[in-house]
């Protein structure tokens with residue numbers, strides 16, 4: 001009998017050693033980084049822009065705020081927050097993946113967004129900031145890729161200021177069975193083919209579909225946030241629950 005069984009994690013439908021997941025996720029995002037934005041628009045028919053707009057609208061962000069866009073990738077949310085916090089605020093675009101950060105930095109520079117954005121490579125599970133640092137943390141389509149999600153939520157809680165809020169934008173569970181079926185067909189048949197054609201990488205988009213199915217549903221994520229210390233935790237289903245926006249506060 002194995003006295004010390006190795007801890008495991010999900011990588012899509014595969015069960016892998018916990019120590020392996022981060023490098024497998026890293027391979028996915030190194031591979032898709034340069035095609036990430038165009039694929040996002042294609043795969044979601046542009047709807048990811050509405051989901052992100054809703055996130056900004058729920059953020060309560062103001063001039064002078066200190067914001068962390070965690071797993072921020074190519075920086076869509078950072079771009080908007082940079083304008084909203086102004087010269088007296090600061091936005092940190094944090095991501096574990098150097099390729100995604102590079103694409104994000106170039107994109108935001110080209111948009112003329114400079115001066116109040118820091119680009120920092122970091123792991124959501126061990127955030128490199130003092131306690132009580134941020135007014136707002138967002139993590140959009142990132143949590144599902146993190147190996148130890150409870151640890152990451154506790155780390156986010158620690159670095160939020162009292163009164164600060166966390167927004168988690170993530171794929172979730174569609175509310176209606178019919179939508180679920182159509183969505184499954186799309187995800188497992190069309191999505192990997194689009195990934196193959198456009199990004200020359202069907203496997204990464206197969207991982208995307210599988211990782212979405214393995215992610216906690218709305219209520220489970222809400223409980224996880226509560227367990228990490230968040231209060232007044234609520235969520236809003238977007239596009240019939242294909243995506244959910246969770247919000248929680250630290251007091």
Ligand SMILES: C[S@@+](CC[C@H](N)C(=O)[O-])C[C@H]1O[C@@H](n2cnc3c(N)ncnc32)[C@H](O)[C@@H]1O
Nearest residue numbers: 071072073095096097100123124140141142145
């Ligand atoms: C699907 S992309 C989302 C990018 C962006 N937030 C958006 O909504 O377009 C997921 C991002 O999570 C990052 N990521 C994965 N695991 C992470 C971790 N443990 N810590 C920080 N970032 C992570 C990936 O590198 C990738 O850039």
